[in-house]
Amino acid sequence: MSADLTAARPSRRLSASPGHTRRFPRRRSLSRRGKLLFALPAGVFLLIFSFFPLAQLGRMSVSDVSARTLNSPWEFVGADNFVGSATQGSLVPAFGNTVVFVLIVTVIGLIGGLAAAILLSTSTWLSAFVLGLMVFIWALPPVVNGSVWKFLLGDAGLINSIITGIGLSPTAVPFLYDERFALLSVAIVNSWAVVPFNALVFRAAILGIPGETFEAARIDGANRWQEIWHMIVPAVRPTTLVLAVLTIVYAFRSFDFIFVMTYGGPGVATNTLPFLSYLQAFVRFDFGMGAATAVISVLLVLVLAVIYARSVRSEEAHS
Amino acid sequence: MSIVIPRADATASAPSSPQPRRKKRFEPVAGPLRVVLLLIYAVPILFIVLTSLKQPGDVISSQSSFLFTPTLDAYTNVLSTSGLFVAMQQSLVIAAGTTALTLLVAIPAGYGLARVDSRITTIGLGLLIVLQMVPQTANVIPLYQIFGAWGLLDQNAGVIIADTALLIPFATLLLRPFFRAVPEALEEAASIDGASIPRTFWSIMLPIARNGVATTGTLVFLLSWGEFLYAVNFFLSPGNYPLSALLAQQVSAFGINWPGLMALGVITSIPILILFTFTYRLLREGLTLGAVK
Amino acid sequence: MALKFSRSRRTRSLPLIGGAIAVSAALALTGCTPSSSGGAGDNGDSDTITVWHYFSDENQVKVMTDYKDLFEKNNDGVTVDNVFVPYDQLNSKLISAVGSKTGPDVVVFNGADASTLALGGALAPITDQWDGFDDKSEFPESVVHSLEGDVYAAQGYVNLLGLWYNKDILDEAGVQPPTTMDELNSALDAVTAAGKGGITLSGLPQSQGEWQAYPWLSSFGFNYDDPQAAPLEEAFAAIQDWTASGALTRESVTWDQTVPFQTWAAGNVAFAENGNWQIGTARSDAKFNYGVVPLPVGEDGQVYLGGEGQGIGAFSKNPELAWKYLEETYFSAEGQAIALKDVGSIPSRGDAASAPEVTDDPILKAFAQSLADNGANYPAPAVPAEAVADQQLAVGQVWSAVIGGQMTPKDAAAKLIADLEPLLAK
Known part of the structure; x- marks a missing residue:
């Protein structure tokens, strides 16, 4: 059914890659472009249920929308919401906090996830058990996980009991209520919660590597470290790219743990962009300003999206 | 975080072993690291379970000690909550429906985007990431309007559609590299043999990419099982709330029932563990199936 | 936008094929929704x-x-x-x-x-x-x-804050339940010297923090009709004296109103600034003798009437x-x-509030007295309706920063006055 559409335009990729067979050029270009039809249902579904809300968000960000005006026509105010959000002074520190938060969650989430996946890609009962625990954690809602860590990191909590018990510090460490530690603590707990996800996906990718690749390497005398560095890491590269993007995006929009553990405090020390957006839209009921802050985050991620999409294409063009 | 330190005993593995990769190697490093990993995840879980066995009054006073009189009150209370089983059934229906619908839409999309290189692919990928970024709270009000107009409020279908829309970008992005990893030569061979594209997709791509499909399916199920915001907003009757909303009921402005929250957390996660045990086996088998030539 | 719906166009058939496929797949997979009782939308039942x-x-x-x-x-x-x-x-x-x-x-x-x-x-x-x-x-x-x-x-009833005290700890330290700020401060000194915690309250950077902060702020003469930096600075300095002496833990910036009460009920802290709605929790969890006195905030002090x-x-x-x-x-x-x-809960009707159930109960009596002496509208009438949420958040955040030790009393007072000015002028 896609013949008319595709036959007229020979695939660009085909002509660009001489390494590929040219035996059936017509048929191949037909099938290649035709495969885009596979994405059609998703496209239609998202058009209705995701792009409409996204468009509304965009419209809201340039309108004056409060509880009073939400359900009446919105008045266009241009960039007022963006300016308002910026001039209230909370936007810039929130941006800084977001960068720190995203960095920590992404780095620990990815490295920890890959490490856990490699460690647990054996089929021992211990691996299965640990993986089961990690899935259990990932399945628990943030209100449970966050509360647990709030207890564990509290003055009378287990971690401080151990720290003071073995004499590492004479007094309890102010993990969650000192501005120097609070953001770090929440970010690390958030990474802890995201590692199971990355580990599961990495593990699936590692298990997909053909066994003979390893055997060949082993005959060549590669040690485990070389095996990881020269085989596993390159083989999971596409997965790593996707996970990096998903983790960054997750970190960029995550506010559940902040909500449960610090509520942005002490003061505004753990306010990040998504939390700020939540405060603006659902605590102060300034939907317009909340949408503006959310749009800023989306635009930041848009840059990331472009980088990802381009790097994926250039990388795959060589493969 | 150090991964594995190169060891001199690298050659200890016997090349004759059929699957040396799965055998015990480097236990001096990997073994202890595994135990560390175990502790990092087991301690909070232990804390959850211990808290669920406490009296509400003991939660604060015995935070870091094991000295308390255990009680099953929290579990008895939670299990006798009227509507617990309806809620569990609701969770199951929503999560299963969302998983099925999401996979139905995202698998072809992931495949399509993995096999076609054009500007459209680039744009598509970029858009998926942007959609992934939109805060869920921003979707509630517009979707409420759509569902209100289409009579989907207070219906499972409404929540399933909302959850699916939320998870399609995630699932598609995740599935794409798994399809990408299938050698194109396999498909070309099939098409030369005269197999149609859908047939190739069904009988070659899907079986080989099943690790990815199973993992993505598990993750989608987990996410929709725990989804809470849409459920609370789109169900108008409390009788329809799934477990995740019941969990929120333990936390109120007037008090938090810690043992109840933790007990419900444990109960909520048990079906997830059962599902995991199932897919864990799938993944192990996927290893040998993945070596199809 | 193409998707513009009105109620009259409410229909169960989906105009778009994609949507129809999706929905029917979902319906087929899931069966129907079990119960629809209580549905606000569909319920036309007049009874x-x-x-x-x-x-x-x-x-x-x-x-x-x-x-x-x-x-x-x-x-x-x-x-x-x-x-x-x-x-x-x-x-x-x-x-x-x-x-x-x-x-x-x-x-x-x-x-x-x-x-x-x-x-x-x-x-x-x-x-x-x-x-x-x-x-x-x-x-x-x-x-x-x-x-x-x-x-x-x-409101059918009001909720308000009082000062819960652990009688056992006070007796041990030889102090009486305080009726003035000075008495409270010396009681705090006495109990901390005895190795006990002084007071628990909420320092959460949001409306709960503001609700708990206002009695103390107002006791130094602060109010929203004419917000001044000087009384704020005094109040913040007093609070930081508490955190410095260990009477109040800085951890309270992460506490909503529930945890501090549970902490007090665990028995190692002398006082808790908390509400009448905790009577049940106190009865079940507090394994010591306890009582309530009105917050000792003096004549200027204001205690919000919530609920x-x-x-x-x-x-x-x-x-x-x-x-x-x-x-x-x-x-x-x-x-x-x-x-x-x-x-x-304290009845809002005058006749119900003067019933013997209230006046004979020592705990409810303390709350009723506080209501009569210091009760104040919540939110404060001087704050414009549109600005209430902003004002609560602004005060809560500064309150949290003061308890957390991020700001000096002077800076905190100056920042709060600067934050409040545009809000109150709306």
Whole structure:
């Protein structure tokens, strides 16, 4: 059914890659472009249920929308919401906090996830058990996980009991209520919660590597470290790219743990962009300003999206 | 975080072993690291379970000690909550429906985007990431309007559609590299043999990419099982709330029932563990199936 | 936008094929939704009223059930449906329901949010019903929520903060329950010297923090009518004295109002600034002798009168029956006695508040006295309706920063005055 559409335009990729067979050029270009039809249902579904809300968000960000005006026509105010959000002074520190938060969650989430996946890609009962625990954690809602860590990191909590018990510090460490530690603590707990996800996906990718690749390497005398560095890491590269993007995006929009553990405090020390957006839209009921802050985050991620999409294409063009 | 330190005993593995990769190697490093990993995840879980066995009054006073009189009150209370089983059934229906619908839409999309290189692919990928970024709270009000107009409020279908829309970008992005990893030569061979594209997709791509499909399916199920915001907003009757909303009921402005929250957390996660045990086996088998030539 | 829906075009058939496929797949997979009782949208039943609330505590749920039984007993054939909505979701759910012109018949909500909900169109004005209400003179003005000349809600009871004390600890340290700030400070010194915690309160950077901060701030002379930096600085300095001496832990910046009370009830802290709604928790969890005195905030001090507001949903199909429900439960002497018995909330009606159940109970008596001496409207009338949420957040954040030790009293006071100025001028 896609013949008319595709036959007229020979695939660009085909002509660009001489390494590929040219035996059936017509048929191949037909099938290649035709495969885009596979994405059609998703496209239609998202058009209705995701792009409409996204468009509304965009419209809201340039309108004056409060509880009073939400359900009446919105008045266009241009960039007022963006300016308002910026001039209230909370936007810039929130941006800084977001960068720190995203960095920590992404780095620990990815490295920890890959490490856990490699460690647990054996089929021992211990691996299965640990993986089961990690899935259990990932399945628990943030209100449970966050509360647990709030207890564990509290003055009378287990971690401080151990720290003071073995004499590492004479007094309890102010993990969650000192501005120097609070953001770090929440970010690390958030990474802890995201590692199971990355580990599961990495593990699936590692298990997909053909066994003979390893055997060949082993005959060549590669040690485990070389095996990881020269085989596993390159083989999971596409997965790593996707996970990096998903983790960054997750970190960029995550506010559940902040909500449960610090509520942005002490003061505004753990306010990040998504939390700020939540405060603006659902605590102060300034939907317009909340949408503006959310749009800023989306635009930041848009840059990331472009980088990802381009790097994926250039990388795959060589493969 | 150090991964594995190169060891001199690298050659200890016997090349004759059929699957040396799965055998015990480097236990001096990997073994202890595994135990560390175990502790990092087991301690909070232990804390959850211990808290669920406490009296509400003991939660604060015995935070870091094991000295308390255990009680099953929290579990008895939670299990006798009227509507617990309806809620569990609701969770199951929503999560299963969302998983099925999401996979139905995202698998072809992931495949399509993995096999076609054009500007459209680039744009598509970029858009998926942007959609992934939109805060869920921003979707509630517009979707409420759509569902209100289409009579989907207070219906499972409404929540399933909302959850699916939320998870399609995630699932598609995740599935794409798994399809990408299938050698194109396999498909070309099939098409030369005269197999149609859908047939190739069904009988070659899907079986080989099943690790990815199973993992993505598990993750989608987990996410929709725990989804809470849409459920609370789109169900108008409390009788329809799934477990995740019941969990929120333990936390109120007037008090938090810690043992109840933790007990419900444990109960909520048990079906997830059962599902995991199932897919864990799938993944192990996927290893040998993945070596199809 | 192409997707613009009106209620008249409400249809079950989906115009787009993709949507149809998706929905039918979903329906086929899932079967139908089990129960639709209590649905606010579809329920055309004229004898049913739906009540949205956020109570999950056992005793508070019992109040709702008792009211349901009471109203159903007095009115044959009428059904009351109590619908729980999580606290954090209630406001946004009400406001998004306005968009599709649905919603409950009766809303029980945090009284401080009355103006937000009224502005959002979620509440129906009840001015006529209220003016025609025989007993309205029993209600103090501070529990009636009006906006722009219309009444939108009233409160069947009030909640307020008092100073809970651990009598065992005070006896050991040889101090009496304080009645002034000086006495409180010396009591705190005495108990911390004895190795006990001084006081617990909430320093959360949001409305709960502001609610807990205001009695202390106002005791030094601060108010929203004429906000001055000097009394704020004094108050913040006093609080930082507490954190410096260890009487108040800086950890309280992560505490909502629940945890500090549970911490106090664990028995190692002398005082807790907390509310009358904790009576049940104290009874079950506190294994020591305890009592309550009014917060020792002096003549200037103000203690907010909080609690839930009750109003009628803007899209109620049966506003008459909804009003009747409010009249016979929340606003009646009989109903208020039920809430008093179940959870110890202070009745808002003058006649119910002077009943022996209140005046003979030593704990309720302390709260009632505080209400009479220091009770203040919540939110403060000087704050414009649109700015209430901003003002609470701004004060909460500075309060948290002071307790957390991030700001000096001087800087904190200056910042707060600067933050408040544009808000109060709105």
